[in-house]
Amino acid sequence: MSILSGKRVLLGISAGIAAYKSVALVRLLIKHGADVRVVMTPASKEFVTPLTLSTLSKHPVLSEFSNTEQENPVWNNHVDLGLWADLFLIAPATANTLSKMSSGQCDNLLLATYLSAKCPTYVAPAMDLDMYQHLSTTANLEKLSSNGVTIIPAEEGELASGLVGYGRMAEPEHIVSYLSDHLLHNAPWYGKTVMITAGPTHEPIDPVRYIGNHSTGTMGYRLAEVAAQLGAEVILISGPTHLISDHPNIRTHRVITADDMMEVVKKNFQKADIAICSAAVADYKPVAASDIKLKKSDKPLELILVKNPDILAWCGEQKKKQYLIGFALETHNALTYAKAKLQNKNCDLIVLNSLRDTGAGFGTTTNQVTLIDKQLSAFPLELKDKSIVAQEICEFILKQKHD
Ligand code: CTP
Numbered sequence: 001m002s003i004l005s006g007k008r009v010l011l012g013i014s015a016g017i018a019a020y021k022s023v024a025l026v027r028l029l030i031k032h033g034a035d036v037r038v039v040m041t042p043a044s045k046e047f048v049t050p051l052t053l054s055t056l057s058k059h060p061v062l063s064e065f066s067n068t069e070q071e072n073p074v075w076n077n078h079v080d081l082g083l084w085a086d087l088f089l090i091a092p093a094t095a096n097t098l099s100k101m102s103s104g105q106c107d108n109l110l111l112a113t114y115l116s117a118k119c120p121t122y123v124a125p126a127m128d129l130d131m132y133q134h135l136s137t138t139a140n141l142e143k144l145s146s147n148g149v150t151i152i153p154a155e156e157g158e159l160a161s162g163l164v165g166y167g168r169m170a171e172p173e174h175i176v177s178y179l180s181d182h183l184l185h186n187a188p189w190y191g192k193t194v195m196i197t198a199g200p201t202h203e204p205i206d207p208v209r210y211i212g213n214h215s216t217g218t219m220g221y222r223l224a225e226v227a228a229q230l231g232a233e234v235i236l237i238s239g240p241t242h243l244i245s246d247h248p249n250i251r252t253h254r255v256i257t258a259d260d261m262m263e264v265v266k267k268n269f270q271k272a273d274i275a276i277c278s279a280a281v282a283d284y285k286p287v288a289a290s291d292i293k294l295k296k297s298d299k300p301l302e303l304i305l306v307k308n309p310d311i312l313a314w315c316g317e318q319k320k321k322q323y324l325i326g327f328a329l330e331t332h333n334a335l336t337y338a339k340a341k342l343q344n345k346n347c348d349l350i351v352l353n354s355l356r357d358t359g360a361g362f363g364t365t366t367n368q369v370t371l372i373d374k375q376l377s378a379f380p381l382e383l384k385d386k387s388i389v390a391q392e393i394c395e396f397i398l399k400q401k402h403d
Pocket of ligand 1: 279280283
């Protein structure tokens with residue numbers, strides 16, 4: 001999964017020959033999971049057609065202030081476009097467009113959108129080498145940069161004029177990796193390590209049977225993805241589940257039993273800035289697993305169970321800098337038990353699931369949780385998809401933990 005996944009990217013295209021590369025750029029951004037909309041300057045339509053771009057982006061492409069072709073013309077709202085975007089990328093950005101952006105001119109929809117946008121703006125200049133080196137262009141780029149616009153440098157190579165030098169728009173692959181690196185380095189958890197336990201544990205009875213529970217690990221995996229999207233290096237310690245995570249920032253350790261999970265947690269906890277224990281760890285295990293399959297007989301089967309290590313409680317005892325989050329799954333007296341768990345296990349936050357709530361808990365794609373902070377204040381969240389719940393939990397942690 002890419003850091004661009006789920007990001008709303010507004011692509012601005014101005015009138016340069018490099019506009020033909022915008023087609024590949026749209027495809028690549030979409031491949032990285034971005035939702036892409038396109039705004040063009042009127043002249044850029046000479047280089048690439050809106051139909052190609054709207055087909056690829058699956059959104060209408062806008063280039064005029066109003067749609068005069070319709071019987072009842074509608075205003076194309078540049079303010080909404082600017083507010084919709086998580087980031088605005090202008091590629092190619094011609095010398096003319098850069099100059100107008102730097103002086104605040106606003107004679108087309110792309111420029112009006114730039115002036116309205118509140119999101120970070122990136123420009124990928126594209127022009128002939130002498131235009132790129134011209135003092136006016138250099139001054140415009142410097143001014144834009146000091147206004148907070150990020151410049152994706154032009155590259156060296158053969159130009160449309162036949163001359164060779166700097167001025168080519170960066171290749172679409174380079175633009176996308178530049179954006180990804182920039183977003184990652186500016187993400188709020190860049191440089192932080194987040195350790196997450198997820199899924200059930202299986203406690204063997206014999207080689208074919210185990211004690212387990214209904215946890216699928218979905219909540220933990222969703223949390224891992226959100227933490228990675230926020231720039232963290234994630235150590236995901238997962239019990240047996242069919243889930244996989246393909247985000248480059250997530251390192252998954254697969255374990256079976258609570259003892260295995262404890263061992264991996266012990267090796268990684270000190271590295272963590274944030275530790276989230278979302279695993280449904282089996283509280284008990286058979287005192288000794290049989291090496292051979294137990295054969296059935298007419299007598300009742302007695303299993304002696306002994307307690308597993310409490311991983312969250314261990315983290316609570318060891319913690320120094322770590323912000324520690326525990327989960328509580330309750331069927332009754334939920335708030336009282338959850339608050340006690342927060343105090344007994346020395347957590348900074350408890351995420352409470354109540355099995356009484358429809359749509360919450362094991363095996364559902366949705367969840368409804370209440371967050372309980374160190375002051376024992378309770379913040380109920382609404383029933384939502386587990387990815388959204390994961391985002392809201394991480395946003396809550398971000399607000400609480402500032403360093
Ligand atoms: N937990 C853990 N190791 C265990 C048991 C639980 O790390 N052996 C963690 C879970 O990951 C979760 C929290 O403790 O974050 C709550 O687990 P839960 O089983 O609900 O609570 P318990 O403390 O075991 O208490 P009880 O079963 O009495 O509710």
